[in-house]
Amino acid sequence: MNVQKENILEQVKEVLVDLFEMDESAIVPEAKLYEDLDIDSIDAVDMLIDLKKNMKVDISPAQFNQVKTIQDVVDVFAKMSADAQ
Amino acid sequence: MKSVRKVWQIISAAISYFFFGLGALIVGVFFRLLSPIPIITAATKQKWIRWCIHKGCLAFIRFMRILGLIRYSFDLESMEQAKSGHIVIANHPSLIDVVLLLAVNKNLCCFVKSGVWDSFFTGAVARQAGFIPNSAEESVPMAAAKLKAGENLLIFPEGTRTEAEQDIRFKRGASNMAVAVNASILPVLIKCHPGALKKGDKWYHIPEGGPNFSLSSGHLLTLDDCIDTAKPRTIQYRQLTQFLEDYYKNWIATETPVATNKS
Numbered sequence: 001m002n003v004q005k006e007n008i009l010e011q012v013k014e015v016l017v018d019l020f021e022m023d024e025s026a027i028v029p030e031a032k033l034y035e036d037l038d039i040d041s042i043d044a045v046d047m048l049i050d051l052k053k054n055m056k057v058d059i060s061p062a063q064f065n066q067v068k069t070i071q072d073v074v075d076v077f078a079k080m081s082a083d084a085q
Numbered sequence: 086m087k088s089v090r091k092v093w094q095i096i097s098a099a100i101s102y103f104f105f106g107l108g109a110l111i112v113g114v115f116f117r118l119l120s121p122i123p124i125i126t127a128a129t130k131q132k133w134i135r136w137c138i139h140k141g142c143l144a145f146i147r148f149m150r151i152l153g154l155i156r157y158s159f160d161l162e163s164m165e166q167a168k169s170g171h172i173v174i175a176n177h178p179s180l181i182d183v184v185l186l187l188a189v190n191k192n193l194c195c196f197v198k199s200g201v202w203d204s205f206f207t208g209a210v211a212r213q214a215g216f217i218p219n220s221a222e223e224s225v226p227m228a229a230a231k232l233k234a235g236e237n238l239l240i241f242p243e244g245t246r247t248e249a250e251q252d253i254r255f256k257r258g259a260s261n262m263a264v265a266v267n268a269s270i271l272p273v274l275i276k277c278h279p280g281a282l283k284k285g286d287k288w289y290h291i292p293e294g295g296p297n298f299s300l301s302s303g304h305l306l307t308l309d310d311c312i313d314t315a316k317p318r319t320i321q322y323r324q325l326t327q328f329l330e331d332y333y334k335n336w337i338a339t340e341t342p343v344a345t346n347k348s
Binding site: 018019020021040042043046047 | 225257261317318319320322323
């Protein structure tokens, strides 16, 4: 992962620990949101809101729909930040 | 003699379920015929249907009792006194839990699973009764709107029938709803001894003498009684779920509904 994505991963970790009191060591790129981290569709909405606020990037729920793993989250935000610049 | 009694039990259970299905069908057809009549508003229809459902469920459990299939007792003072716009939760030991709850409660809005929502027999009744499908995207907003309008919602936090009474596991659905709307929660405990009509049991397997169902209700719980509502919603969902799970485990073990200190 490049530097930008590493930064995004750190921010994602911060939001997840804040929102779910999650163990940081569990937040790895391969982790599946639903099966591994117990983040359901209702949680995902709150998670997206916080992530958007933190990273000041606008992403629609539709764009976020395909996200299944932490890596997917990072990729989506990396892409949207890049597009915004 | 025992086998004759067994056969009688199976027959009478079949008769009971048959009348239940027939009743649902008749109510469904009757109200579908009523649909085109403009004077009768959806709200009125809903009231009538819920009245029919309530009376039907009451008749059903009385019928089963007369046939010696079940016994039941209720201790639900707190439920009768609770105000409107709250969520009723219950554990889910048997197949007929909903029937029992609808028999004791005149105006309850239920979450129905897709099997019931889509079924020919029960689907029309469920829709016109203003019930909510549990699997649609609009389920949460629909439920929130009903709670705000003063209806009482029935949710089984386990999501399905209990597998092992010693290991009750609540999913987050009920908590999602309660936190989203800041609704109070009325807990009901359903005890069924000996265990019958559990998940995996055949519908005709009924213990000797019929299982004894006892329903009791605890005090209305506000969210502040249970959790720290200053925390992020995502944490509230989890803490509330854990609180309610512990509450029920304790209740089952001690037969007393006690709210333990919130974490």
